[in-house]
Amino acid sequence: MRFLITFIGFGLFVALGNTVSQSAEPPNIILISIDGLSRDSVSCYGAKQVTPNIDQLANEGVRYETAWSMPAYTPTQVTLLTGQYPFRHGWIEDLNVAKQGSGGLNWEQFPTVAKRLRDGGYQTAVGGPWQLNQLSKQPDALQQHGFHESCVWNQAEMEQSRPPRQQADAQVLINGKREKAEHKAEQANSFLIDFTIRNRNQPFFIYYTMLLDREPRDKAKRKLDKLPSDKMNQHAESIKRIDQLIGNLIRAIDNNGLREKTLIVLAGNNHPAVDTKLRNERTTPTNNRISDFEVHVPLIVRAVGMVDGERVSHDLIDFSDIYPTFLELADLQPSRHVVLDGKSFAPSLRGSEDPYQKRNWIYSQLGETRMIRDWQHLIDTRGNFHDLQKDPLQEQEISPLDKIAPGRRQRLQMILDRFPKDAASPFRKAPKQHK
Template sequence: MKLLIQMICFVFCLFPMQQSMLFAAKAKADNRPNIIFILLDNVGKDWFRSYGSQENQTPNIDHLAYNGLRFRNCYVTPVCSTTRHMLLTGRYPFQSGWHTHHDPAIYGGGYFDWDREVCFARILRDAGYHTCISGKWQINDLFDPAQKDALKKHGFEEHCIFPEGKKGHPAHKQRYWDPYVIKNGQRMETKGKFGPDIFTDYLIEYMKTHRDRPFCAYYSAILTHIPVVSTPHNLGKELTPREKFAGMLNYSDYLIGRLVTAMDELGIRDNTILFIVPDNGTDNGTDQNAEQSLGGRINGRVSGEGIYSLKEQGINMPLIVNCPKLVGGERISDDLIDVSDVLPTLADLAKAPLPKGVKINGRSFAPQILNQPLKTPWRPWCLTQYYKQRVVRDQRFKLYSTGEFYDLSEDPLELHNLANSNRTKTDKVSLESYAQLRNVLDSLPENSKLPWEFRSISARRIRAEEARQKQAGDSNLKP
């Protein structure tokens, strides 16, 4: 009897050991790449030397660009929330209906609805990845009881975020010094701390904890969003607003360098694909604390119209992909990308199926990342929009839904509208491009309607202008 009891105890002790060994073997066998996706805030090509800038604030990012894959043309939308929604869902603004800026954390109203849309984090989580978000989240009001679990419902298993809050709330715009930060549902003590440091420290600890299993970390950075502030590297110095902005970008670059160093030290660098892209162009300094333009210099020109503008400075952003083993050394791609392509790309890299019953507009550029041949030719255009205005471009020309037509190879600042010029009527190349781009725009459906109204300042201005134009038109009809 004693021997029987000993044997039963041995079996019960052995079982969890076997289970643990099987789990470890399974985890080790899963060699799908880790993914770190960094979305920078409000900074365009005019500040990245690897994209022709004369500024010198991004040595770490530029090193990743020069030793990885960079795309010459990646379209975002001209403002934060519309880009984020397009990025997270893989759907064009006209498809999802989120075509105008809206910040429910500040204005209330509608929000990023997990019952209506599928976030890439949910796709990867369901495919066996561990998922987290660090940094900024503004497309749900996490202080609304109905939305307090939004991050989990969107697929993020862990979080460390600045949640934003309505005017008067302690979280309202409190993102930099002494920031309002929530880590896995609990508010952190942050007095004397700098928000970007907190989010980077969290990601480094996250990588340490989850390095034995494929993970996807979405780093939605708060730098370099206005107001311009001092960083730990220049605190106490007398600086102009532009110098402070430069310091903010340089500090963001420093933090990305810290992440890469941590990846090296953890031994996961060769199996971790790092993405870097901004959400829109450089803010032109509209903040009350910025008396001068915050734009950088590119090819000798001072940038402008980097936010809320569908000109190239506002929507054509850097896209850098780096992983020494999987991506390889320096490559430059002319393929036209837009941020709707991110979701299918991440799903492809993770070997995860796309959601059923949801129209995904983007296309996977995983073959380009892994330097593999394409099964079908890449599309010859990329697209974005804001409200009702849409733009589409090919390698050389750009067409607005409102009719403006530009040759970007000769006129990158879009100063000379060719729509009604003799050249467009007689030049074969211009004629063919115009016709092809017009066909793309004409094939698109009208904007989908959301069951709520946009409440941002931008949305209210648009409605006021439409009302003004309607009133003016009605007045002209009177006898």
């Protein structure tokens, strides 16, 4: 039996169970990464915000309690796609290449998981915002990165296009061709649902990126469920909208006979740039971009028939683990000379992992600041050291009476010290434009 894996981005992981490894065919894989979706924005993690479709995934699958992204959007995307940490791929800051005039992610130096899966026989597609290349200057970038089909946009790049220029909010690039779209997010949603139906009889991979609070809502709001606008701010409305789009995908999978063949992973992708509230009603910090709170994201996996519903996992996972997990589930090896920093958690998903082989630390980075954590403690290169069980917001120094802390600090510091220096610029230079 073939299984369809849907990863919704917080970035992600899920286990297929023993049936996958025995399958004669590789699983389908969908990775959905939702920028700005934090744990305190999802009701199954304790938020007041109602997210029924995301909650459905948790009720029918696994909710991961400790998953880390990077603190910014584009470093997270590059880590998801390459399986490498920022110090290796060099994308240590949040960069939009269209705004900053760089060519984009170098597909020769940093081959993506999409390319490896395509080379392994998968049909591949990407939908949603794409900020890793200037597609006007590199029109074949998505194909080079491994995607057969695409429905994408880059707001900054479309605003720079000349002449004539349609309103940027009403444009998408469908397989490289610019087209009008009343609402880009709905367009990408429909495009990817159609892709799953057209390719249901062969293995496929979908990379689905979504953004909160960044898209026009006037036309879309008329199509969504009626909400009491006086009780919902823009961020809450955006979460509701994202949840409904996810519901569209779930229903399409279930209604087309793919429910028990489908693994759905929903992952958040760093904390939103808005004040939110934790379960204890305390306002979350927004001034410390490199902290556990900023990168501790939701990760939910649904695998009907393979994973018991409402399961909670406390495994440590970071986004570099996605690439090797996908390859193991697809029974593929990394390409030659490709270095992966992540560790596959496929055995954990199958329920066959040796507990002594689990990860005991995870990593994140922004700029020159790096941090790692284990199940209890966090350390970073600025000298901060915290007990996250006692101090989740990292507001207090550890008590000198804590007899366990010094040994933990030394162990984590040794791990942090062994990482290499930051790589050089990751960008492929854009070709010169001829007048």
